[in-house]
Each structure stands twice: as C-alpha cells, then as structure tokens.
Amino acid sequence: MTKGSLYGVGIGPGDPELLTIKAHRIITTVPVIAYPTMENGKVLARAIVADFIRPEQIEVPMPLPFSVERSSQPYYDIAAAKIAEHLQVGRDVAVLCEGDPMLYGSFMYIFRRLADRFHTEVIPGISSTLASAAMLGAPLTFRNDVLSIMPATLDADTLHDRLAVADAAIIIKLGRHFAKIKSILQDLNLWERALYIERATLPNQVIKPISEVDPDNVTYWAIVMIPSQTNPQ
Known part of the structure; x- marks a missing residue:
C-alpha cells in the first residue's frame, strides 16, 4: 500500500487572505487536516482556515501545552502517532502551522518525528x-x-x-x-x-x-x- 504524504502548511499570522495559493490548494484537497489546540481549548490555527475545511475531511486536533513549565514531548509523540495512522494507510495529512512551519513553528516537532518515514513537504507561510x-x-x-x-x-x-x-x-x-x-x-x-x-x-x-x-x-x-x-x- 502506498503511504500518504505529510504536509506542513504555513497558514500565516492570522489573516486568511495571506495564505499562499499552494497552502490553500493543499488544505482544500487533502483528506486529513491536523492542527494544534491550546490548553484553554482555543483552536487558532483551525479558525484561520475554517472557511476552507470541508465537512468530509477528517480532523485531527493536537492538544499541546504552551506553558514552559510542562514538557511538550509526550504531546508531540501522541500527535505524531495519530497522524502516522492516517499516513500509513495512504491518506495525505496537512498539519496546519501558524506563521511559517520552520520558524518557531509547532510543525517542526512533527517533522522531526515523521519525515524519515513518510514523504514530507513543507509549505512556507508568512511569519x-x-x-x-x-x-x-x-x-x-x-x-x-x-x-x-x-x-x-x-x-x-x-x-x-x-x-x-x-x-x-x-x-x-x-x-x-x-x-x-x-x-x-x-x-x-x-x-x-x-x-x-x-x-x-x-x-x-x-x-x-x-x-x-x-x-x-x-x-x-x-x-x-x-x-x-x-x-x-
């Protein structure tokens, strides 16, 4: 079975009109969308692109701590494992990342865990x-x-x-x-x-x-x- 592709999608600082054309294409065509959620329940990344997500797309929330007092490693381990389940059976996954994925981006930690196992592409975003x-x-x-x-x-x-x-x-x-x-x-x-x-x-x-x-x-x-x-x- 062909494995799915992993996309780290930079969605910019907040204004949906600042998405790149490529980011929009990936977000609107992949079967699975993953995104970080905060400890207080807020989901800023998803909110930025909410108008582009289709009802039939599978959503994978990734609860992550934003306080320095708590280790984020187990949270990224869990998120990466959930994403890998979809990639393993051939589903492409777009991981939403505010700003740019490779500049203090949450996607970097997913990248480090999965890029050596699945085809991975990073779509830059406006920081x-x-x-x-x-x-x-x-x-x-x-x-x-x-x-x-x-x-x-x-x-x-x-x-x-x-x-x-x-x-x-x-x-x-x-x-x-x-x-x-x-x-x-x-x-x-x-x-x-x-x-x-x-x-x-x-x-x-x-x-x-x-x-x-x-x-x-x-x-x-x-x-x-x-x-x-x-x-x-």
Missing part, C-alpha cells in the same frame, strides 16, 4: 514577525543590517547581551516577560525605538505606544520590534 513589520509600517533592515529574532523567554542576561549588539530586533513570546523586556530596553536606551503590536493581521490586532502597555495584560501573541536606525539614503 508573524514579518507581518508585524508590515502592520507597523516600520522597515526592519537596510543594506548590511543584521536582524535578530529572540524569544522573551530567554534569561535577562542573554537578552541584554544580544540586544546590545543588534542592528534590528524582534522579540516574540512576550506574555508575562514584558516587564523584563522593558527593563532591558530602558537600560540599553532602546525603549524609545521600540514598537509594540499584538495579534498582527487578526481582527483583534492591537497597536499602541509601548509606553502605554500594561505589563500585567500582555498576551503571548505580542511582539516588540526594534527597527533599524540605518539611514537608507
């Missing part, structure tokens, strides 16, 4: 990091600038050292780490350059001056951007 720059209307880099993308979950010393030498930077996974980021940016005199956005391209997108952000109410899906200071002229 929320780059979508945020577009929504903020702020060019990230010019000429020989080096862009650094770093998670706010890093320890303070590491973040401080990397931001100190960055031409331009994007800080992701803010959540409860905003106060730490604020302190570092102020110490490095980057606070005035910093831009803030939540849930880029989604209907509930929020852009506000970083000085008005309440540290106690920052979502995991928020980003701080430090654009380049290079003069492009």
Whole structure:
C-alpha cells in the first residue's frame, strides 16, 4: 500500500487572505487536516482556515501545552502517532502551522518525528514577525543590517547581551516577560525605538505606544520590534 504524504502548511499570522495559493490548494484537497489546540481549548490555527475545511475531511486536533513549565514531548509523540495512522494507510495529512512551519513553528516537532518515514513537504507561510513589520509600517533592515529574532523567554542576561549588539530586533513570546523586556530596553536606551503590536493581521490586532502597555495584560501573541536606525539614503 502506498503511504500518504505529510504536509506542513504555513497558514500565516492570522489573516486568511495571506495564505499562499499552494497552502490553500493543499488544505482544500487533502483528506486529513491536523492542527494544534491550546490548553484553554482555543483552536487558532483551525479558525484561520475554517472557511476552507470541508465537512468530509477528517480532523485531527493536537492538544499541546504552551506553558514552559510542562514538557511538550509526550504531546508531540501522541500527535505524531495519530497522524502516522492516517499516513500509513495512504491518506495525505496537512498539519496546519501558524506563521511559517520552520520558524518557531509547532510543525517542526512533527517533522522531526515523521519525515524519515513518510514523504514530507513543507509549505512556507508568512511569519508573524514579518507581518508585524508590515502592520507597523516600520522597515526592519537596510543594506548590511543584521536582524535578530529572540524569544522573551530567554534569561535577562542573554537578552541584554544580544540586544546590545543588534542592528534590528524582534522579540516574540512576550506574555508575562514584558516587564523584563522593558527593563532591558530602558537600560540599553532602546525603549524609545521600540514598537509594540499584538495579534498582527487578526481582527483583534492591537497597536499602541509601548509606553502605554500594561505589563500585567500582555498576551503571548505580542511582539516588540526594534527597527533599524540605518539611514537608507
């Protein structure tokens, strides 16, 4: 029996119109759709492409913990096993991944578990990091600038050292780490350059001056951007 193909489909930052044509084709034609679900029951990835999923398609929810305190390995093991059952009997499976599958994407962990056993194809998507720059209307880099993308979950010393030498930077996974980021940016005199956005391209997108952000109410899906200071002229 011919095995099914595994597709890691980048579905972009939230706006369904930012799907690539290829992503749309795969999502609307495969017999099985898999997607991560959060601990609180929310299913953001599926919601982005809900209008494209057909009733006859098989859906495979993948419960995943998003808290750093809990190990995600057993959850990915379970998800990979469920997906493998469909692939083994010849059903193609599309795994939905917000943003781009290979940039902090949940699909990477499925890829590591299954790509050596099944034909696998990755469909790139627009990352929320780059979508945020577009929504903020702020060019990230010019000429020989080096862009650094770093998670706010890093320890303070590491973040401080990397931001100190960055031409331009994007800080992701803010959540409860905003106060730490604020302190570092102020110490490095980057606070005035910093831009803030939540849930880029989604209907509930929020852009506000970083000085008005309440540290106690920052979502995991928020980003701080430090654009380049290079003069492009």
